Structure formats: structure tokens, C-alpha cells
Amino acid sequence: MSLQISETVQPGVPTGRVHWLVAMNRRNRSMAFVLLWPAMAAQMRGLEAVGPLAWTLLTLHLLLLPQLMYWRACRSAQPRETEVGHMLLDALCFGLWSGWLGHPLWITAATSVCITANLMAFRGPRGALQALGLYLAGAVLMTFGLGITPVLETDRIAALLSLLTLEVYLLGFAYGAYQRSMLLHRTRGELQQRLDQIAALQERLTEQARRDPLTGLHNRHFLTERVHELTHNGSGAGMSIGVMLVDIDHFKQVNDRHGHQAGDRVLQAVARLLVLAHEEGAEVVCRYGGEEFLLLLPDRGAARMRALAERLRGGVEALRIETGRDASDSSDAQIAVTLSIGWACGHGEPIERLIDRADRALYRAKQAGRNRVESALG
């Protein structure tokens, strides 16, 4: 899906694609100028001062110039700017014609309205004023330069065709605006779809960055974020928090004996069990290190902390984890592991300090023979 939003191109590098403004002006000019030719010809018929030069110029201007302008704009590295230049040239030329023909009202009105409206649409009031200025300059130049007396009257056929030209031009112009707004509407829809996709992807990536890929638990990065939130945005202010550090005993031996993949299975099985602590209101259950996990819980008293730690320890002790190896050797088919847990809790105490105390409690649990729970209380 490609969105074409930019209208500018590198200078000197034609894109090969016709700019929408160029295409629209060509269509409008081709239709309107073809109608203007007989309108102006009808007006010129009655003028004595008009000779072959005027007929030739009229034909070249109305029938050939639009095609030359299109050809030039298509080859321009800045087609929009080139086309705006062409519109300003239109203004000057029709001003000259108006002056030459003696300012016939209908022709003057039709051409000046088309020219100024077009520039107003693409350059705003500044463009409209420029167009009007050039139109007037052309008209005044002809009137005073050639000493032409303004007649104002318009031949009836010329008036009718001028009106038709105005109508055709404005309808073509409005149709171009309609096509543009439809395109914009579609583009906005596609853009919104893209933005939604990017937002969803960003959310997925953020979530991935917070997860340990092996166990699916949150990782240490997430813990740091959560601790920062609790500490700095006040949501944890005055809160009693409990920290539990959980370590698998003799995990190196599991790897050595059963292989690294079996070790991974053990980590996953322990993680599945620890995640149940969310039901006890745990804020964070994360993989803290290799075979070490950390739980951040609201402190609901030492008795409940200890009970939860014991439940987790007992739960893991009861697990029989499939190694995924050949089941014929029953000693290798399943693994049983134990946990050592150290926990600490405190009211308004920095979480980093609680982690430190839980770590020391965990060390004591290891020292005391493993497969046990120790608290920082002693």
C-alpha cells in the first residue's frame, strides 16, 4: 500500500507521474478554451481594428498554448510551481484580450472570474490578488498602449458562449476539488490504519521488551519500571510492600545432569507455579536472574507472607518435571527440584533496601541447607 502524500519532487528530477494540478488544469483549460475561441471570435467579428494577426494569436493562445503549457509542466521538476506560473500567464493574456476587444462585459467577467478563482484555490488571497493585478495590467496596457476605446457591450453569441465557458470551467474545477477531497478522505483512512498498526506493533514490542522469552514472566527491566512507578508517582507511597526472592537449589547440577534444555523446562515449570502468586495480589512476578525469581507483593503481614512462601516452596517440591529425554531411563525422565526463599517486608522502606534484605534472608536459607524459607525478620 503506497501513500502519495508529498507534492514536491527533487529539483531537476522529473517523476514521470503527472502532477494532479497539471492534469486538472489541462482538462479545464482544454474544455473552457475551446468554448472561449468561438465566444471571442464572435466578439472579434464586429471589430474593424482586428486583423489576421489577432486571429492567429487567438488561435495559438486558446488552442495551442494549453497543450504547450501541459507539455512544459510535465517536464518540470517542480510542476506545481510551473503550473502556478502558467495560471498567472493566463491572467495576463486574458487581460490583454479583454483590453484589445474593448472590455466586452461577458467575456471580461467569464475570463476574470475563472482565472482569479483558480489562483485563489491554489495560492489563497495572495494568488487571487496577483491574478487580478496581472489581468488589470494586461487590460490597461492594451487600452492605453493601443488607444482602444472600451465598448463594454458583448455580442449576443459571445455572451452566451462566455456564460457556457464559465459554467463548464467552474464545473470542471468543482469536479477536480471533489476528486481531491475523495482522495484525501481515502488517504486519511489509510494513514489512520497505518498509525493503528504502528501503535499496536509498538505496544507488542514494548510488552516483548518487558518479558523473559523463556518463561514468559516479566523481566528485570519491567521490575525496574514498576519500582520506579511505585516510588516516584506516589502510587506506592506509604504502602507496605513485601519482596520475595526465590532461587532454585543446585540448579547447576540439573543442567549438568539432565542438560540445558531440561534445565529450561524446570525454569518454565517453576515460573508457571510462581505466577499463581498474582492471585495473592502480587504486583510483579519476574525472572530476576538465571535461576532466580523476584516477587513484589503488597505486605499483608508476616504470617501471610510466610504462608505464601511455604506454599510456593512446597508446590515446587511436589513437582515432577519431564526432562523430555528417553523415558526408558526412569531416573532421567523426571526432575524434582527445590526452592530456597528469602523474603522481607516493610512500611515506607525503599524497595531496593527490601530487595537487599530479602537477598540476605535467601543467603541464610541456602546456608541453612536449602529447600527452606527465611525472612529478614530473623
Ligand SMILES: Nc1nc2c(ncn2[C@@H]2O[C@H](COP(=O)(O)OP(=O)(O)OP(=O)(O)O)[C@@H](O)[C@H]2O)c(=O)[nH]1
Ligand atoms: N538451563 C538454563 N540454565 C541457566 C539459565 N540461566 C542460568 N542458568 C544456569 O543456572 C546455574 C546457576 O548455578 P549457580 O549460580 O551455581 O547456582 P546453583 O547451582 O543453583 O546453586 P545454589 O543456588 O547455590 O543452590 C548455572 O549453571 C547457569 O548456567 C537458563 O536460562 N537456562
